[in-house]
Amino acid sequence: MNDILGDWKRTHYCGRLTAADIGKDVCMMGWVHRRRDHGGLIFIDLRDREGIVQLALDPDRDPEAHSKADKVRSEYVIAIRGQVSPRPEGTVNPKMKTGEVEVEVRELRVLNIAKTPPFMLDEYSDVAENTRLKYRYLDLRRPALQQNLILRHQVTRIAREYLASQDFVEVETPFLTKSTPEGARDYLVPSRVNQGMFYALPQSPQLFKQILMISGFDRYMQIVKCFRDEDLRADRQPEFTQIDCEMSFADREDVMGIMEEMIARIFKETIGAEIALPMARMTYAEALARYGVDNPDLRFDMELVEISDLVRESGFKVFADAVQWGGIVKAMNVKGGASMSRKELDELTEFVKIYGAKGLAWVKVNPDGWQSPITKFFSETELGSINDALKAETGDLLVFVADSFQIANEALGRLRGHLGHKLDLIDKQAYRFVWVTDFPLLEWDGEARRHVAVHHPFTAPMDEDVPLLESDPGKARAKAYDLVLNGSEIGGGSIRIHDSAVQSRMFDLMGIGEEEAATKFGFLLEALQYGAPPHGGIAFGLDRLVMILTGADSIRDVIAFPKTQKATCMMSEAPGPVDEKQLRELSIRSAVRPK
């Protein structure tokens, strides 16, 4: 066929050429990364996805190729034929994969020209993010971004192949689903055929994967886009990707066991990190007691200690009152923190206030005892027992929050995380996983005056806590589990309710009436009556997982075409205005005219 490339067939990727190829005739294609003239010779760094190789053009040897090379500019697309040769002595570049070789170019073709890019593609160049997003096609030429996306692909391959080896079947669930407003806001899609009706884009395939278990698919997986129309934080996107799994005839340990093996393989095969299995397990109650949060960062110690019992009778009213009113006093020993300045201590106090704490008490442990505004309120015995509880040593800083259980834990738990970074306590090379289990099933929503599901309404209570659904629902624990890595939740799931009576009782407790439940989840309730197996599952956030694996700072660095915090695509300018005709066909009207 008569085509552009004709008999020019690429033989190698630029970045894969090594000394083993010396002497070979090669044909390569790519982008002009840099061109420089050096004593009449022209050198071109030719770039493709796999890396960069040096081309050498000699005006005496190949005058035609040399004269064409003289006219190429940065980002031109060229094809070359030539021979691989060793670089002349002294010019070997050990930092480059291809640094031992260069290609003596015999023929050169310009496949396409290029305007001067609006910014340099050097990896570390400092360009406003909006410019990078507008010219995403250029930004994506940066090796760092490309490598992130290639690693992302590796993650999905490893996950898919491992799960397939464990008999999981990938089944596609629908994108045009029904709106069940519960939790986050749905993205809606007006129906043209059924006017006045709307589809919703799925927030997760939860109902469908449970249906697949009831259908007998036994083990389901899917790597799938999900959607939430929420106001975006820095690390959120309107569409995000989950590694979604569900298993029948499985208890919690079955799910966790398979999934930690998958995660370990991903870490091993992408970045070479060895993850010891089984991963640690910790109950929610223990996580809160020791770390104040349900996503503890185990890369460093500095655990929280509750000292309520030690200060219940103390003369320090702030502590004693907190305990008496049903709150707690929680403390933390910041090893070697006694050297902090007053200004630094004030900053810590401001920090805990973000989380609702009224203040932060502190004590510097000096050689001659406590140095603190609160020393005077405590007896020697109390001082001693607090020191013991916190294993205080000279040079330490002790910090205290007295407040409700929730505020004291969160404020001090967050402060722990903050200090971990600030004091450089964190081993950046470490990957510390922990399964957090036994979450509460329900929490009381004071405003709506009803219970809401902590995980979601289909999560099973722990077997021994089922009676609590009648007597004290808030105390019931769930068969839920989160996988936490270095203080980030990377996945979460649960064993589901497979008994339709228990499911109905859950809806009751959440103030969801029979009619409402039937409208929203009718098919699931009905399906549960036809022989539902015990089942459970989990979903991992792929975006965050890839962020951790690549060390990316922004979620936008692990997604090819991300949206801004205003949910727009700077490159394609989505969302955009639409024709009046399109709206007319849907019988909808927008009250706002686009600018």
Next chain:
Amino acid sequence: MNDILGDWKRTHYCGRLTAADIGKDVCMMGWVHRRRDHGGLIFIDLRDREGIVQLALDPDRDPEAHSKADKVRSEYVIAIRGQVSPRPEGTVNPKMKTGEVEVEVRELRVLNIAKTPPFMLDEYSDVAENTRLKYRYLDLRRPALQQNLILRHQVTRIAREYLASQDFVEVETPFLTKSTPEGARDYLVPSRVNQGMFYALPQSPQLFKQILMISGFDRYMQIVKCFRDEDLRADRQPEFTQIDCEMSFADREDVMGIMEEMIARIFKETIGAEIALPMARMTYAEALARYGVDNPDLRFDMELVEISDLVRESGFKVFADAVQWGGIVKAMNVKGGASMSRKELDELTEFVKIYGAKGLAWVKVNPDGWQSPITKFFSETELGSINDALKAETGDLLVFVADSFQIANEALGRLRGHLGHKLDLIDKQAYRFVWVTDFPLLEWDGEARRHVAVHHPFTAPMDEDVPLLESDPGKARAKAYDLVLNGSEIGGGSIRIHDSAVQSRMFDLMGIGEEEAATKFGFLLEALQYGAPPHGGIAFGLDRLVMILTGADSIRDVIAFPKTQKATCMMSEAPGPVDEKQLRELSIRSAVRPK
């Protein structure tokens, strides 16, 4: 942990038990497919995804298990422990994978009860499709449907692994994109943050995959949902899945070569069919000439023959006029068709009228010559030359359509397909692939009075036809290719335009002004200026491919949760009404109240 299954761990899938397992202690879980009592013994067919195994319960040996088994009903979920034993002589069932064995049950647990299903799950039971769709969770228990979806998973695994081995990277493209009304109707998603604006769900990732090539990703693939809000035909769904690919530095043969290898592997590894490579190639012009259509079914011969030159001067005015007015006369020899009744011939005439033909002339070749109403209009020489052209023999039926090029080809081409089925000419075991190439680039839209792209506006013209864009655009051929299997197009693609000047010229020809082009495709036009490599790609329709591989009659039998022709999900009742509050947040109003 205290969990439902406790120390009951499944050891085998029901359907995987074989004689090699005899003597083993096993634990299995599944659904009661059938239960029967036989002289005091109870036999249960236990079913899971992998198949069915027979359980035997002896009241003397295990009275407790037996008495529990006495109470189970169809579709109950049970777990059993027992020992695998050979079936007693004479009761081996060679039709079942597990037919040599049964499990002597020692312990039985009912994990869940089940109401009586609204229909039997036997594979061939005849249930109204709407009932099946409403109770999709039960319908999906049918082994045939499960096997279809498992095969679908195999297809995606094979495609992904093969393409990865060829250096394709899977990259996720966005679902919330910009509406570019061109071709089919978009599904719209109102934006809350940018009120008055809309996203559109992608009809294909076309623009994004080209951007990825311009970004240097070199080879992209994705198995991805696409969306079209069209009135549904029997074999269409509002959301459908593509195996989507794009390659840089590739000509047509590069794309076709890699893709046919992928398809051959899929056929070999799923259904064991050996596909000879390379697949046949045929130009669009040749396909029309020989088969009247651009998706020829090559499982049988019966080619079309143009006889315009032979009848140009004939006395049969219908033929002569057609040729004179610029049309053609096309004929086909239906071997052995002379035995057709007048009624059958009338049916054929009605058939071609569907495609706009005014009539169908026919000739029965009898031992004593033509038997036909039109015989008298032709000279002996003409009869002879037509017979020769059609290789007519005694017993054959010759059929003729005289009309415009387009109608004559389509009518007779479709009639060929119709007769292939009707006369049972088709080898049902055959898989006949053909690449159809060299499609026209543009076609004239008489109504809109402009050219429209036959493939899409980014398809490159053939190099030697570029001058035709100026002189006679309708004559220009495209670097487009479709893969046709047994008369169905299963994939199609093209080499794309990588030259921004040619791209602009294409928009010109299509009457898309500079401003409109900039609004709709501005970022692609701009990206083309920064060093776009020559590139091309293809997309395969996964749903149709799986239909062919499984022999499914309906697209709904290869999709877990399909929609009806009214684009509704009978199970979840999507689309549905939404809260007023949801619309208020989007500032949109629906003119239609849902019933």
